[in-house]
Amino acid sequence: MPEAPVRTDVAIVGAGPVGLFAVFECGMLKMHCHVIDTLEVPGGQCAALYPEKPIYDIPGYPRVGAGELIEQLLEQAAPFEPVYHMDQRVEKLERVGEWWRLTTTRDTVVEAKAIIMAAGVGAFGPNRPPLENIQAYEGKSVFYYVTKPEDFRDRSVVIAGGGDSALDWSILLAEIARKVYVVHRRPKFRGAPDSVAKLQALAGAGQVELVIPYQLHRLEGRDGELEAVVVRDFDGGEKALEADRLLPFFGLSMDLGPIRDWGLDLDRQTLTVDPFTCETNLPGIHAIGDIASYRNKLKLILTGFSEAATAAHAIYPRVHPGEELHWEYSTTKGVPGRA
Known part of the structure; x- marks a missing residue:
């Protein structure tokens, strides 16, 4: 029996590095997030497959372990108090009035004004x-x-x-x-x-x-x-x-699972988005990171980070209709709970 719905501003599907950074970007725009992921802990492939693997193309880090990067992203997102729903997959997506309703394999029901798909390659396993x-x-x-x-x-x-x-x-x-x-x-x-x-x-x-x-x-x-x-x-x-x-090391087998049945425009194993907003063909549903596809896209973590910011800004009017966004840089605005 599904639980009573919980409502939030943005539901993020995928708790990999790009999904975690989306929590921060949404938080800076006063949008609260619930995050859903099939793995038991946040971090996506970085946590599940190679936590000690060095990564060399994160700005400001000549070399950073994948696990350490996830720890830093979790700390960065923490002031915005995201709610994590781990070890469960979104099975059903439906429109309910102005809300998108997601139901998971654990009967968790989340209703959100917007969704960010940050599911990477979907469910994955080794070849x-x-x-x-x-x-x-x-x-x-x-x-x-x-x-x-x-x-x-x-x-x-x-x-x-x-x-x-x-x-x-x-x-x-x-x-x-x-x-x-x-x-x-x-x-x-x-x-x-x-x-x-x-x-x-x-x-x-x-x-x-x-x-x-x-x-x-x-x-x-x-x-x-x-x-x-x-x-x-x-x-x-x-x-x-x-x-x-x-x-x-022969790559991963990828499976989008129920995502295939949600009416989203697919390009093989990815979702086609507008690169200026990261929005899919369904209004209010955005995609970032490896699952998002557009012309000349570079599949890099830093590209996904940029897409997280793009999606958050595009979502703001949907969550705060009629409110003008007076954007300030984090250096001047600061972060809640931090000096």
Whole structure:
């Protein structure tokens, strides 16, 4: 039985970094937020998949851990007293008069004057490599993300993939692992050029071994404990890499779930928005971050932060009709509860 509705100014679907910053931007415009997310704690992929992964493109932070970034965003949002509804998914969206009503899998009902979709890639999970009996090794010696790099100290690690995650963790784990192999099907990597250059330098120094062009073929071990990863080239030649850990980075499987049925304009796994307001085709529903799509968009966290500000300003007249917005910079306006 659904609970009695709770009303708020803005409902934010997604508690990743962009959703958390939207709380701050709305708060600065005197708009209160309820935040809904499927994960048990705020932070999105930054908290669930790689809390200790370094991020290098946040302004003012030459290097910041993903988990640390989430902590800072939560602290930044805290003065505006957002309400978090965690470990639940929005199942139903409907229009009730001037309000949008959201009902979750836990029967939480939130009614809001506007909605900000900050759901990232939607529900996500790793793309498993097609290796026989891989499930027996998962959680013991095969991992799809790194939460504690120290768990890999003095280990022999095979990293498979050619994107940013594979490059980032190869570079970081080269400092603490006993051995790092990087398996990729071709010499060209898809990651940032600077990361590719760092990896090539590590390989030249003998700190990383590039196993190219090869693909994962078979796992060898017992009782979930890995002993070797067998790789195969395109001519059928095989090579056994002695290793006790495997990190396959082949991206995430994405599922928008019920969002697909809400009447929003979709562009594959994203929502089409007006870049000047971040509003979707449904008035009062905005989308920001990875779930938002428009021409020439850059999928960066800092782009999502900018979109959070854009959406909040576009929403203000809906929440405060007839009130003129006298915008002040935070340096002059300050933040509630802070000197």
